[in-house]
Amino acid sequence: MTSPLRFDDTTYQSATTTVDGVAVTYRYFTGLTYVAQPVDDIQKLNVFVPEAYFNGQHVNGYNRVSAPIFMPNTVGGYMPGPRDYPRNSQPFSRGETILKALKQGYVVVSAGVRGRTQTNFQGEYIGKAPAFIVDMKAAVRYVKFNAGRLPGDPDKIITNGTSAGGATSALMGASGNADFFDTPLLALGAAPATDDVFAVSAYCPIHNLEHADAAYEWEFSGIYQWHRQKIRVVNNRRICTPVHGKLTPAERRLSPILKADFSGYLNELHLTDDIGRPLTLTPEGNGSFKDVIIAQLRQSAQEALTAGVDVTKYAGVTVVAGQVTDLNWDRYLRSITRMKGVPAFDTLDLSSPEADLFGSRLVAAKHFTPFAQDHTAVTSQLADADLVAAIDPLTYLLKPQSHIAQHWRIRHGAADRDTSFAIPMILATKLKNNGKDVDFTFPWATPHSGDYDLPELFSWIDNLCQ
Numbered sequence: 300m301t302s303p304l305r306f307d308d309t310t311y312q313s314a315t316t317t318v319d320g321v322a323v324t325y326r327y328f329t330g331l332t333y334v335a336q337p338v339d340d341i342q343k344l345n346v347f348v349p350e351a352y353f354n355g356q357h358v359n360g361y362n363r364v365s366a367p368i369f370m371p372n373t374v375g376g377y378m379p380g381p382r383d384y385p386r387n388s389q390p391f392s393r394g395e396t397i398l399k400a401l402k403q404g405y406v407v408v409s410a411g412v413r414g415r416t417q418t419n420f421q422g423e424y425i426g427k428a429p430a431f432i433v434d435m436k437a438a439v440r441y442v443k444f445n446a447g448r449l450p451g452d453p454d455k456i457i458t459n460g461t462s463a464g465g466a467t468s469a470l471m472g473a474s475g476n477a478d479f480f481d482t483p484l485l486a487l488g489a490a491p492a493t494d495d496v497f498a499v500s501a502y503c504p505i506h507n508l509e510h511a512d513a514a515y516e517w518e519f520s521g522i523y524q525w526h527r528q529k530i531r532v533v534n535n536r537r538i539c540t541p542v543h544g545k546l547t548p549a550e551r552r553l554s555p556i557l558k559a560d561f562s563g564y565l566n567e568l569h570l571t572d573d574i575g576r577p578l579t580l581t582p583e584g585n586g587s588f589k590d591v592i593i594a595q596l597r598q599s600a601q602e603a604l605t606a607g608v609d610v611t612k613y614a615g616v617t618v619v620a621g622q623v624t625d626l627n628w629d630r631y632l633r634s635i636t637r638m639k640g641v642p643a644f645d646t647l648d649l650s651s652p653e654a655d656l657f658g659s660r661l662v663a664a665k666h667f668t669p670f671a672q673d674h675t676a677v678t679s680q681l682a683d684a685d686l687v688a689a690i691d692p693l694t695y696l697l698k699p700q701s702h703i704a705q706h707w708r709i710r711h712g713a714a715d716r717d718t719s720f721a722i723p724m725i726l727a728t729k730l731k732n733n734g735k736d737v738d739f740t741f742p743w744a745t746p747h748s749g750d751y752d753l754p755e756l757f758s759w760i761d762n763l764c765q
């Protein structure tokens with residue numbers, strides 16, 4: 300009997316679309332179940348392949364066996380991330396990314412993965428952590444299991460995502476073949492294959508959740524006003540309404556306590572800069588680690604200035620004779636503004652997406668930091684520490700237990716306040732310190748978003764794969 304997970308290249312449809320003025324013809328294979336015992340209909344994937352590969356032709360120097368396999372996810376807010384396709388009108392869709400990747404000659408695999416709000420027919424939660432990453436791993440195992448049948452090079456898988464999807468991508472890169480996920484993968488009937496990947500593209504990854512609250516106060520402590528967008532989806536359109544508020548007296552009391560925790564954590568990471576000097580923080584939160592973040596933000600401002608952008612739109616940026624001579628941390632942060640309350644992620648009323656992520660089959664939400672559990676405003680449980688660690692990419696960088704991707708491209712906008720600048724900086728630095736190839740910047744004036752520089756992302760991929 301052939302395996303139900305065997306890719307069948309004879310059942311497909313074709314389409315031709317104009318992408319940036321060029322006609323792109325591709326075959327697509329949709330709704331392929333990537334596990335033998337799915338628990339939800341979302342556990343299916345779509346495969347897109349440049350038509351040229353079925354006629355013995357090349358695209359951008361690639362052919363049917365050598366093309367990179369690009370795996371963008373649609374995860375946002377740790378919600379369910381359905382499989383995607385070009386011209387998908389859902390607000391989460393990255394259909395344009397798929398088309399542009401096809402034009403570049405990549406095979407694209409878009410897998411649907413479970414998210415925190417999903418329930419089964421009995422009303423039990425089926426998408427709490429670690430479901431999102433288990434599903435993504437199962438999808439990669441399906442691709443690798445089908446090596447030689449499914450077009451593309453399974454040794455050149457590149458994951459891609461934004462925000463919670465960026466965290467998903469980063470976790471894929473960090474946790475390849477980690478034991479923790481074997482049992483749930485087995486239960487789903489995942490294909491017998493490995494799940495490590497070649498390269499990671501991560502935009503503003505909302506990860507390292509356990510330390511994100513302390514990092515947020517390290518950055519924003521002393522700023523009491525917050526500004527964010529309330530997002531509603533009406534007729535497939537995202538409607539954003541600005542909301543503003545002030546930290547309560549209780550939040551103001553907690554902020555410095557969280558901030559004080561951050562330096563200890565950061566120093567224990569033993570990060571170093573490119574020439575081996577320690578990156579550290581004083582108990583007050585100053586020091587070389589902060590200095591490298593400021594230097595990198597300044598460099599980003601300089602590049603934007605050189606490209607003709609008015610970088611003084613943000614307070615704290617000093618320009619003298621065509622040079623960004625200073626970026627004043629406090630003034631700059633007041634200019635981009637605080638977005639979240641205290642704690643920013645493990646909110647004391649369990650209302651955050653992250654607390655919801657750490658719920659379980661029968662429990663809607665749990666705290667995931669001892670700090671929030673100690674200060675909780677509601678009856679609550681603390682999530683299993685092993686689970687919290689297992690979905691944090693840093694865990695795998697601190698103690699060898701997985702196959703880690705060699706190549707990383709991390710972007711976090713210089714105007715992003717969804718998590719502290721420290722969080723992607725820690726990830727990028729630890730990866731570099733572990734000998735990985737890392738391309739990390741804070742693109743100027745860029746808010747919490749992704750896929751905004753696809754030509755550059757694709758040339759990064761081509762440099763690795765061509």
Ligand code: DHB
Pocket residue numbers: 374375376377461462463464505652653717718
């Ligand atoms: C996302 C954004 C957040 O601010 C957050 O806390 C979690 C997820 C997101 O956009 O995916």
